[in-house]
Amino acid sequence: MTQKLIIIGAGMATGRALEQLIETAPDAYDVTLFNAEPRGNYNRIMLSPVLSGDKTYAEIVTHSAEWYEENGVTCRFGERVANVDRDRKVVVAENGDELPYDKLMFGTGSNPFIIPMPGHDLDGVIAYRDLEDTELMMSMGDSNKVVVIGGGLLGLEAAAGMAARGVDVTVVHIMGHLMERQLDEAAGYLLRKALVDKGITVRCQANSKQILGENGKVRALQLDDGTELPCDLLVMAVGIRPNVKLAQDIGLAVGKGIHVDDQMLTSDPDILAVGECVEHDGAIFGLVAPLYDQAKVAAKTLLDEPATFVQKEISTKLKVTGCDLFSAGDFAEGEDREDIVFRDPARGVYRRLVLQNNTIIGAVMYGDTADSNWFFGLIKDATDVSDMRETLIFGPAYQGGTPMDPLAAVAALPDDAEICGCNGISKGQIVAAINAGADTLDAVKATSKAGSSCGSCVGLVTQVLGITLGDDFKMPEIETICKCSDLSHDDVRKLIIAKELKSIPQIMQELDWTSPGGCHVCRPALNYYLVCAWPGEEVDDGKSRFINERVHANIQKDGTYSVVPRMLGGITTPDELRAIADAADKFNVPTVKVTGGQRIDLLGIKKEDLPAIWYDLGEAGMMSGQAYAKGLRTVKTCVGTDHCRFGTQDSTGLGIKIESAMWGAWSPHKFKLAVSGCPRNCAESTCKDLGIICVDSGYQILVGGAAGLDLLEAEMLVTVATEQEAIDVSCAFYQLYREGAQYLHRPYKWIAKVGLDWVKEQIVDDPENCAALAERFRYSQQFYQVDPWAERARKGVDAHEFTPLADFTKVAAE
């Protein structure tokens, strides 16, 4: 006897279940299909190609009116189900019709999650869920602006689809990189780059505050930093929630979704559920593959055939033209997991495999996903890959092939890229010299001059030799920046400039980093190189700085901090001293110490108190002394001609002027100065990174001293006649060091490498170059001479660094 089956919801899962059922046993059930949307089943995942214009709606319809008719399905489209009486086994339609059932199947799908922020109910705020939403987005054109909240799969497809229609689209994403559930940071960077190339503006780590309207219609999105993003349409694509309302109302077991067992049966054995509305073994489902599996199982259950739904590994691809990405499995790092990373900077390719117990458990790919199915197969089958480990990352075609090429980054450089800055020699000129017979480093130096001055480009020149000569050239061992890269510090710095790299993920991709996110050795170095190379651009990443530079104070062994206000040239006033004393009292500072650099150090301050003590010191006109910085520290002085009977010049005044010009600058390591008023050298200028000794005829400038782990006497750079020249030469020397030295090398180490003669050539023998260096320093300073304490104490910058997230110690005390 034919039984009655009622299906609530005409979606992809119920559609597939219906197909299976009709194919296997066309006469088993008399089917009625309710659907709230006024149409039958279409391929919802193909809405993105409809939006971008690659397909029409007609092309994505999976079941036409004729199909339903031919197969005897009674369609009630545009009608909702009002109630289900489980005792009488009757479905009540919106218009009051009562329809009896033997079996009932829920396919109520999911609702898009709408963030309940102010303005979410304005006209023009939509989700991306159905054909109506898609049509609204398709109505936008090149005179429109649209904001998409959500940088996940759906949000990005919506953004790309509209951008293809000429719309000015901005994607606002709360997390640090796009598609963070499917991609790691490196792949997220490449995706972002591709989207930006399509004209889409991407704002990550952006927190939406409210939607602003005008006459009931959306006008702009406001972020919590106050930025307003004007828009004519706002699309929220921040996730879905299983639609469980009806199931809940009629008393079925419901958690995040409608609970189903392995046979897709709900807590009522005559009611099944499939698709995005279900929860199976704690999981809910948004991708199509498991939905189809559920549909198959449900069809068999309806026919009393044994079948079991099993959750499987799933993979993700993004349907945006020109953005080939693939992600599958679990790609978090872990104790017993290993990464294999392959990057091809020239082609914008990133591949990462995560291995555990000799099997691949996760994969992320960007740029070239041709082999993704092969890798996905290895994941699903948990294949033992120990035998093909060495070449695994290259894919099936390369089993037994060559290992990775460490020269890829340099090979990808264009011919006009400058390699040797001292002599202005490009890659093309070096290649020409090699082709003309220069087959050793010395020969290249002699014939092209590349690498013959400061020597910092020798690593790159060597790589050009390796690329040009191939196997005929034996690459020497080099000291790499860290274990994440095959390049030296010097190579990395030059490539940052040559390739205009402006973020750490970008450097890691373009320069072929072997780890996905770097390490504590390379990250601070790269951050400094970016800060130095691109002054005035937003390249500084605080999370890549050591804690002292991140919170602008020196961490002590007990986790407290020390605070040193700046005192230019070591000169202070009674008012400043009073303010310091008051602050020491107010914050119960346990130790007040005069430092070796002639400043006052307040030690033992709690991290939470830092902004408050900075505020008080700021009220008295003091700013950060940057005693924590790899940057300018202090200029130590003696009293000079003001008071000393031996003084030859105003050493204190000069010290103040130099410190005023130089404070705030970042450098490869700390940089300490001193100005002594006469050769008796009371300010100890002869063991400083840069020391000045005043003499009757002018100012002797000494460089490269040290009085720490190494003890070295500073050497004479030049003697100049005027105070202004002394300041200019000091700035030029500092800039030469900033641009050239490797991270964590003090000037004496750098000078030992490049040679004092070379430094003299750059500064003393070449006044034009000296002036240009000083000018570059001054340009950079206009961006870095900002008091970090004022920013934090008065403007709330980085407030998260100084307050706990939650405090449960007080709760207990109540």
Add this chain to the structure above:
Amino acid sequence: MTDFIDIGSVTDIPVQGARLVRTQHGDIAIFHTASGKFYAVDEYLPGKAGPLSNGIQHGEKVTDPMRNWVFDLATGEAQGADEGCVGTYEMKVEEGRLLLSRDAIANQVAAE
């Protein structure tokens, strides 16, 4: 079944940043890694490491700012030649909220 308590929003901790949850039996550092995951581990390994929330993160690891020991945030184990393990606590993210296992702050809850 583990009971969880709301400690804040995912946006309260910047990516690759960390913040503290203070409890009666010591501070717990909550890390937000570049992959978008969150971890809860003890701020200190007494006598050996910490304050870890001040360290530099890389991947799912953090480097102690004092002695450069590297810890796996998921297991709490010190990496390489260093031996030691910081306590880790269960946490999860639901609808943009950070939820920390109530056991992590158990003393207080019992006292309430």
